[in-house]
Amino acid sequence: MQISAKAIKPLVSKVIVIGGGIGGLTLARACLDANIEVELYEKRQLDAMLSGAGGIFIQRNAIRVYKLLWLEKIYQRFYAQGGKIFKGGFKSKSGTELYINSPEFAGEEDLGICLSRRELQQILYEALPPGIVRTGMTFEKFEQTQDSVQVYFQDGSTTTGDILVGADGLYSQVRASLSSKERLEEPLYSGMCCWRGFFNGSSVSLDKKYSWMEFWGRGNRFGYFDVGRGQFSFYAFNNSEQGGNDDCVGGSLNALKLIFSDYAEPVPSILKALENESIYRDDIFDRQPLGNCWGKGRVTLIGDAAHPVQPNLGQGGCMAVEDAFELVNSLTKAASRDQVVLLLRQFESSRSKRVTRVFTTSRQVGQLGQTNSAIGCLLRDWIYRLTPTWLADLQFKWLFDYQPSWKE
C-alpha cells in the first residue's frame, strides 16, 4: 500500500539528487510519494540516460520497494514488460548442475523481474512528472550552511535544497567533494572483464525449466536470463588485464567464441545468435565499503556512489533501490527539522552492515566463479554438487528477507 499523505511528516521540503540511474530515479519517486519536493540532475543527455548495456535483475528485495511506490504502477509495468525470475542457478561448463534454486526458498512465486536496462530506465523516468529530471547538468561541487545546501553545476548554474544526495555512481563527484577532492581515487579492479548483450529466445533452444542459468568454467563464466517478451540477455566474465579490448581478435564476438565455444549447450548456440555490434565490454570494479558514515552534514550518498560491488549477486542496483527507500523513509519520521543531519547519519549506519555483506559475498562468489586453477575448479564443482540445496540457499536467503515498510 502507498503511504497516505496524512501519515507523512517530511522533515525536509526539498531534496537535490545528483544522478539519474536506478538509485536516483527511485529516490525521486519515493520523495514525491512522501510529499517532498525533489530535483534530479543528470550529466548525460536524456537519450543516453535512458540507455544501458544488457539486462538487470531486480530481485525480490528491491521489488518489495516498488510495491510500496506510486500505487504499484512501476511494479505493474515491471511485471507487464520483464521476465520473471523463476528457477535457475549454476552449472559447470560441461553442464553438470552445481546449485539450482527456485523461488520457494524465499517463500515467493518468483524472485523478481529481469528487464533490459533501457526499459528499466524508461519505466523509472516515466514514473516522474515532467520537470523533475534535468539532463545535461554536471554536478561540480556543493557548499552547505546549517540549514541548506547550495549545489554548483559545470555550466555555472546553481540550486539550493534542504539536503543533497549523491546517486552519481562509481566515480561519484559528490563523494569526491565530501572529502574536498577534485576527483575520486580509482576504484579497485576485480581482475575480470564483462561482456553483455541480448539474443532472441526463438533463435536458441533453451531449457524452459530455467529462466536464468550461469555456467562456470576455469577463469570464466557465462550466464543468460529472460528479460521478457521473448528477449534474453547474456553476460560473460573472463579473468583479464585491466583496460583490455577485443581488437586483436577481430571484435567481441570472436573473443567470446574463443573462450566459450567448448561450453555445454546452450552456450555455443547463444554465441551463434549474437551480433558483434551489439556486444558491450567493460572492466569490473568495486570499492572498499565506507563503514558507518558516508556523508557529512546535509549531504549523503546512495547506491554505487556509496558502495559499488562486483556484479556477482545481481544486487548492486537492488541495494541502491533499498537505500533510496530507506533514506526517504527516515526523512518522514516524526522529529524536529534540526534532527535532519542526525537522521542522515542514522540512515547511513543502518545500511552499512547489509551493503558490506553484499560487498563481501559478491567478492566471494566472484572468486569461486572465476577460479583459475584446474584443481580449484574441480574442488569447487565437487563441493557445490555435494552441498544440499537448502544449505546453499542459506547463502542468499538473507538478501530476500528484506521487508520495507513506510514508518508511521
Ligand SMILES: Cc1cc2nc3c(=O)[nH]c(=O)nc-3n(C[C@H](O)[C@H](O)[C@H](O)COP(=O)(O)OP(=O)(O)OC[C@H]3O[C@@H](n4cnc5c(N)ncnc54)[C@H](O)[C@@H]3O)c2cc1C
Ligand atoms: C555487468 C554488470 C551487471 C550488473 N547486474 C546487476 C543486476 O543484475 N542487478 C543489480 O541490482 N545490479 C546489477 N549491477 C550493478 C548495478 O548496475 C549498479 O549497482 C547500479 O547501476 C547502481 O545504480 P546507481 O543509481 O547507484 O548508479 P548508476 O547507475 O551508475 O547511475 C549514476 C548516474 O549518475 C550520473 N552522474 C555521474 N556523475 C555525475 C555528475 N557529476 N553530475 C550529474 N550526474 C552524474 C551518471 O551519468 C549516471 O546516470 C550490475 C553491474 C554490472 C557492471
